[in-house]
Amino acid sequence: MQNRIGPWRHALSRLLQALALVTGTFLAASALAASASAGTLIVQSTTSTRNSGLYDHILPAFEKDTGIKVKVVAVGTGQALKNAARCDGDVLVVHARPDEEAFVAKGYGIRRHPLMHNDFVIVGPKDDPADVRHARSAAEALTRIARTRAPFVSRGDESGTHKKEKALWKAAGIDPTAASGSWYREAGAGMGATLNMAAGMGAYTLSDRGTWLAFNNRGDLALLFSGDPALYNPYGLIIVNPAHCPNVNLKDAQAFRDWLLSEKGQKLIAAYRVNGEQLFFPDALPQKDGEAEKKDK
Amino acid sequence: MAASFYRDLAEIVALSLEVSLGAVALAALLAIPLGAVLALGRFWGRGALVLLVNAAMGLPPVVVGLGLYLLFSRAGPLGPLGLLYTPTAMIIAQTILVIPIIASFTRETIEGLAAEYGDMLAVLRAGFGQRLATLLAEARPALLTAILAGLGRALSEVGAVMIVGGNIAHYTRVMTTAITLETSKGNLALAMALGGILLALALGLNLAVGLFRERMRERAHA
Numbered sequence: 337m338q339n340r341i342g343p344w345r346h347a348l349s350r351l352l353q354a355l356a357l358v359t360g361t362f363l364a365a366s367a368l369a370a371s372a373s374a375g376t377l378i379v380q381s382t383t384s385t386r387n388s389g390l391y392d393h394i395l396p397a398f399e400k401d402t403g404i405k406v407k408v409v410a411v412g413t414g415q416a417l418k419n420a421a422r423c424d425g426d427v428l429v430v431h432a433r434p435d436e437e438a439f440v441a442k443g444y445g446i447r448r449h450p451l452m453h454n455d456f457v458i459v460g461p462k463d464d465p466a467d468v469r470h471a472r473s474a475a476e477a478l479t480r481i482a483r484t485r486a487p488f489v490s491r492g493d494e495s496g497t498h499k500k501e502k503a504l505w506k507a508a509g510i511d512p513t514a515a516s517g518s519w520y521r522e523a524g525a526g527m528g529a530t531l532n533m534a535a536g537m538g539a540y541t542l543s544d545r546g547t548w549l550a551f552n553n554r555g556d557l558a559l560l561f562s563g564d565p566a567l568y569n570p571y572g573l574i575i576v577n578p579a580h581c582p583n584v585n586l587k588d589a590q591a592f593r594d595w596l597l598s599e600k601g602q603k604l605i606a607a608y609r610v611n612g613e614q615l616f617f618p619d620a621l622p623q624k625d626g627e628a629e630k631k632d633k
Numbered sequence: 634m635a636a637s638f639y640r641d642l643a644e645i646v647a648l649s650l651e652v653s654l655g656a657v658a659l660a661a662l663l664a665i666p667l668g669a670v671l672a673l674g675r676f677w678g679r680g681a682l683v684l685l686v687n688a689a690m691g692l693p694p695v696v697v698g699l700g701l702y703l704l705f706s707r708a709g710p711l712g713p714l715g716l717l718y719t720p721t722a723m724i725i726a727q728t729i730l731v732i733p734i735i736a737s738f739t740r741e742t743i744e745g746l747a748a749e750y751g752d753m754l755a756v757l758r759a760g761f762g763q764r765l766a767t768l769l770a771e772a773r774p775a776l777l778t779a780i781l782a783g784l785g786r787a788l789s790e791v792g793a794v795m796i797v798g799g800n801i802a803h804y805t806r807v808m809t810t811a812i813t814l815e816t817s818k819g820n821l822a823l824a825m826a827l828g829g830i831l832l833a834l835a836l837g838l839n840l841a842v843g844l845f846r847e848r849m850r851e852r853a854h855a
Contacts, residue, residue, distance in 0.1 A: 378718060383817070387814075387817060387818050391802075392802075407718065407799070407801040407804055407805075408801060408802065409718060409799035409800070409801060410800070419706075422706045422707060422708040422709075423706070423707030423708055423712070424706050424707050424708075424717055424718070526817050527817070528816070528817025528818050528819060529816070529817050531819060532816065532817070532819060535819075550818065551818065551819040552818060552819035552820050552821075553819030553820075553821050554819070581707065583707055583712075583715075
């Protein structure tokens with residue numbers, strides 16, 4: 337028996353050695369690759385800026401100007417803030433101002449810079465059973481939806497849009513979660529997936545204008561309500577604080593911030609259009625952005 | 634648009650293949666010996682380990698992704714390796730998902746073959762190593778099927794690579810995460826077309842392995 341186990345043990349230990357070697361080399365190589373990745377920047381971002389195509393429009397110019405490679409991880413604003421708090425990113429581009437300010441106050445971020453804005457819109461089925469079209473405010477539009485118990489799809493994912501939606505319900509004095517599962521449907525999904533769902537079930541939903549304009553599966557959905565100042569949607573840029581996260585690529589993050597807030601970056605943002613419509617309005621340009629906003633209405 | 638579209642597509646297909654084939658190769662390297670040990674070894678806890686490996690075939694990819702995210706996050710224990718949002722992390726995630734499939738298939742096959750050839754090998758007074766080598770050689774066609782099943786799991790998986798890879802354009806975007814992204818943009822036709830390409834890819838790989846297996850059988854019986 338002993339002489340049978342002998343060679344088997346020997347073979348097994350050789351195999352294990354080989355595996356250890358392979359795994360070790362593999363990990364060492366990837367660690368090396370990671371340390372050699374200076375000059376790359378991880379941006380934790382909201383989804384609307386990616387899904388609308390904004391990054392495809394501006395990042396090639398930035399990479400050409402600076403030689404810095406930008407990697408965008410687009411998740412909801414809530415998740416982006418959490419990922420950044422765990423140091424898994426260098427820069428944040430998000431849209432939930434109170435949360436952004438809290439992020440900076442906790443020392444996770446250096447400072448919030450106003451980057452750009454657009455607005456939220458209420459979309460829904462063209463025949464508009466809740467008559468949202470004739471509401472005088474966003475709160476009234478939501479009140480009409482709740483009163484008629486027309487289906488409404490909520491993001492339900494703690495994204496910037498979801499946070500805004502919750503604030504709007506609160507302003508209307510309605511707790512829609514009491515109707516969760518009936519007319520109020522919490523998707524727990526990104527903006528695009530939520531729009532797909534709303535289109536599929538003829539429901540209302542709140543969307544940022546950028547994602548809505550770039551969205552290609554509208555079906556029977558139409559933009560029914562916009563223009564209330566309560567629907568203002570500002571995007572902020574925050575560099576993750578190196579005091580909290582020593583791994584932050586501060587130099588490139590600053591270059592990214594300075595470039596985006598520069599006249600060139602801001603003009604590129606303003607120049608981005610889908611089907612002739614401007615999606616984002618720069619907030620760091622000293623003048624002239626008021627004109628662009630008027631055209632929007 | 635056309636030229637850059639096809640370049641992007643080629644890039645995404647190439648990364649899908651690189652990640653999934655890499656993961657399956659790594660998984661096979663680990664799982665075939667594991668399956669063989671589970672089939673032939675007689676040690677304490679073997680039954681529990683077999684059960685565990687079988688159950689792990691049903692691991693939800695998103696849970697594997699989340700676990701690895703916590704591990705690879707900068708705030709996590711392996712943060713300093715800088716593996717989060719890299720193709721390497723994606724390979725590791727898929728390797729974990731594929732190992733149980735290949736290991737289970739291997740164990741099942743070797744156990745069956747051991748029952749079939751056990752007497753003969755005992756008569757020949759074959760040692761453990763010889764028995765293992767004989768059985769593995771006999772199991773080759775079945776192991777290829779196991780590897781294909783693993784490849785299917787890897788190529789179709791989206792939950793794990795989405796979390797640990799981050800779906801970064803030109804870096805960690807693969808077929809499945811691209812399909813998710815295009816769906817969320819409402820580009821359903823494009824998403825469906827990408828799905829078709831993924832299917833064609835799987836078909837091609839299965840065809841190639843199938844032909845290879847036929848030739849292997851023919852040689853074995855020649």
